[in-house]
Amino acid sequence: MEQQLLIYNTLSKKKELFVPFTPGFVGLYVCGPTVYGDAHLGHSRPAITFDLVNRYLQHLGYKVRYVRNITDVGHLVADADEGDDKIGRKARVEQLEPMEVVQKYTNSYRRNMTQLNVLPPSIEPTATGHIIEQIEVVRKVLEKGYAYESNGSIYFDVEKYSHDYHYGKLSGRNLDDMLSNTRELEGQEEKHSGADFAIWKKAQPEHLMHWPSPWSEGFPGWHTECIAMSTKYLGETFDIHGGGMDLMFPHHEAEIAQSCATLGHDSVRYWMHNNMITINGQKMGKSLGNFILLDEFFSGTHPLLDQAYSPMVIRFFMLQAQYRSTLDFSNEALKAAEKGLERLMKAVELLDILPVSTNSTVDVASLDKACYEAMNDDFNSPIVVANLFDGVRMINAINDGKESIDADDLVKLKKLYHDFVFDILGLQQPETAVASQQGILNGVVELLLNLRMEAKANKDWATSDRIRNELTALGFEIKDKKDGFEWTLKK
RNA sequence: GGUACCUUGGCCGAGUGGCUAGGCCCCGGUCUGCAAAACCGGUUACGGCGGUUCGAAUCCGCCAGGUACCUCCA
Numbered sequence: 001m002e003q004q005l006l007i008y009n010t011l012s013k014k015k016e017l018f019v020p021f022t023p024g025f026v027g028l029y030v031c032g033p034t035v036y037g038d039a040h041l042g043h044s045r046p047a048i049t050f051d052l053v054n055r056y057l058q059h060l061g062y063k064v065r066y067v068r069n070i071t072d073v074g075h076l077v078a079d080a081d082e083g084d085d086k087i088g089r090k091a092r093v094e095q096l097e098p099m100e101v102v103q104k105y106t107n108s109y110r111r112n113m114t115q116l117n118v119l120p121p122s123i124e125p126t127a128t129g130h131i132i133e134q135i136e137v138v139r140k141v142l143e144k145g146y147a148y149e150s151n152g153s154i155y156f157d158v159e160k161y162s163h164d165y166h167y168g169k170l171s172g173r174n175l176d177d178m179l180s181n182t183r184e185l186e187g188q189e190e191k192h193s194g195a196d197f198a199i200w201k202k203a204q205p206e207h208l209m210h211w212p213s214p215w216s217e218g219f220p221g222w223h224t225e226c227i228a229m230s231t232k233y234l235g236e237t238f239d240i241h242g243g244g245m246d247l248m249f250p251h252h253e254a255e256i257a258q259s260c261a262t263l264g265h266d267s268v269r270y271w272m273h274n275n276m277i278t279i280n281g282q283k284m285g286k287s288l289g290n291f292i293l294l295d296e297f298f299s300g301t302h303p304l305l306d307q308a309y310s311p312m313v314i315r316f317f318m319l320q321a322q323y324r325s326t327l328d329f330s331n332e333a334l335k336a337a338e339k340g341l342e343r344l345m346k347a348v349e350l351l352d353i354l355p356v357s358t359n360s361t362v363d364v365a366s367l368d369k370a371c372y373e374a375m376n377d378d379f380n381s382p383i384v385v386a387n388l389f390d391g392v393r394m395i396n397a398i399n400d401g402k403e404s405i406d407a408d409d410l411v412k413l414k415k416l417y418h419d420f421v422f423d424i425l426g427l428q429q430p431e432t433a434v435a436s437q438q439g440i441l442n443g444v445v446e447l448l449l450n451l452r453m454e455a456k457a458n459k460d461w462a463t464s465d466r467i468r469n470e471l472t473a474l475g476f477e478i479k480d481k482k483d484g485f486e487w488t489l490k491k
Numbered sequence: 492g493g494u495a496c497c498u499u500g501g502c503c504g505a506g507u508g509g510c511u512a513g514g515c516c517c518c519g520g521u522c523u524g525c526a527a528a529a530c531c532g533g534u535u536a537c538g539g540c541g542g543u544u545c546g547a548a549u550c551c552g553c554c555a556g557g558u559a560c561c562u563c564c565a
Binding site: 044338 | 493494495496497501502503504505506512513514515516523524525526527528529530531557558559560561562563564565
């Protein structure tokens with residue numbers, strides 16, 4: 001089935017029909033993390049957003065090359081250009097080699113992403129692995145005349161660029177406003193204009209990370225890594241570039257500038273930006289001190305958290321909001337997501353034991369259509385989830401004998417849930433208890449419940465209630481049936 | 492100060508000119524010895540004031556409140 005996918009393009013501020021540059025193939029580039037600390041909740045938003053994009057494009061049959069970089073150099077701390085490199089500073093604080101810092105936090109980022117069931121990208125290039133390519137970008141910008149050297153550093157000449165191209169077209173900014181509003185910062189005497197930005201920085205003696213270049217012993221400046229790596233792996237024109245909204249300016253604006261300056265045209269056809277996560281209505285941010293690490297969510301150790309939340313609850317919680325909306329965190333909202341996910345997953349399990357009839361009283365085709373329509377409308381996952389919950393009611397009704405389904409529809413329904421719940425939304429059944437203990441546990445519980453059956457037969461309610469209540473207190477859920485029982489161990 | 496966005500029921504969140512998503516919570520009912528689960532039903536909405544329209548949560552204006560970006564940020 002041919003799907004007409006609409007993607008909201010931040011550049012045009014409109015939903016546009018997605019047509020890949022090369023039929024059947026999609027090039028997807030997403031700004032990854034700067035690895036100088038453990039991943040927090042904010043990192044999971046773009047990761048999950050573009051995992052959804054990646055998964056859905058693949059589901060539609062596209063061959064996707066998904067590139068997500070690891071930034072391990074080149075992001076400066078502090079306001080002025082002469083601040084430290086984040087990685088270098090962290091290395092000094094932790095008494096580590098810079099690459100040890102990089103390795104440590106790359107590992108923890110990948111571990112968290114796996115926990116969230118985020119599929120690994122096809123290529124995960126690092127900035128330090130592409131110094132040569134970045135130097136080449138700087139060289140080309142110089143060659144085209146859109147940069148100048150100043151004391152061993154190279155600056156992008158924004159004013160000159162804006163004569164020939166539109167600087168600010170992505171973020172809706174205008175250069176004159178920017179110039180008149182630019183803060184007076186120290187260390188800018190090397191720049192011709194406040195709007196200019198360094199694309200190569202001469203290293204000061206205290207810098208731990210530096211490389212030789214035609215201009216100085218130094219390190220890449222801002223925004224060059226993405227253009228260098230996206231061009232290398234996806235070509236001079238590629239389909240989708242994603243990232244957080246906070247990167248629109250200056251990062252992505254500067255990427256466009258470097259791309260136009262070196263290639264003479266835009267590289268990116270569809271710009272996608274996920275919105276921010278807020279906590280009590282305020283953005284999470286390192287400088288605000290209100291960010292919660294993913295590991296803290298999974299263990300429930302942060303003071304703001306009432307309890308631990310499993311990675312799948314975090315994932316499901318995010319998918320219940322559209323990626324372009326802000327999403328406000330609260331314990332109440334996460335607990336609601338946890339219960340909802342449990343209800344959804346129970347229904348998915350029921351699919352395997354649903355009674356089959358000779359005719360259907362349910363409309364699987366409409367449900368299927370509604371799910372695809374939601375995804376095709378700029379990846380509207382909350383609508384998909386809502387549709388899946390409509391289906392949960394359908395599944396439960398069939399299980400209760402109030403509706404019926406034929407074999408053909410049941411196959412379609414199973415495929416629908418498999419495709420959307422597992423393949424596209426990327427949800428997983430919660431991990432089961434250790435297998436070796438499972439069998440013993442089953443036996444013990446069955447024994448107790450059989451005793452309870454006997455007590456019930458004798459109308460010994462005190463005994464039967466005691467067994468049930470104490471099992472419930474231990475975390476079991478007991479369901480009485482007409483001629484027996486069912487039980488599950490929650491969590 | 493400049494620019495952009497947002498304000499939906501107890502909570503989270505879709506929708507974006509008429510047919511009032513969905514989840515969680517709450518209340519009733521069916522079932523049950525009682526519960527739980529499931530199912531059925533119900534309650535509570537579109538920040539305020541104007542305007543356009545046969546009709547506005549949806550379009551326009553003003554006001555109020557909030558958020559983000561403006562070289563740390565996902």
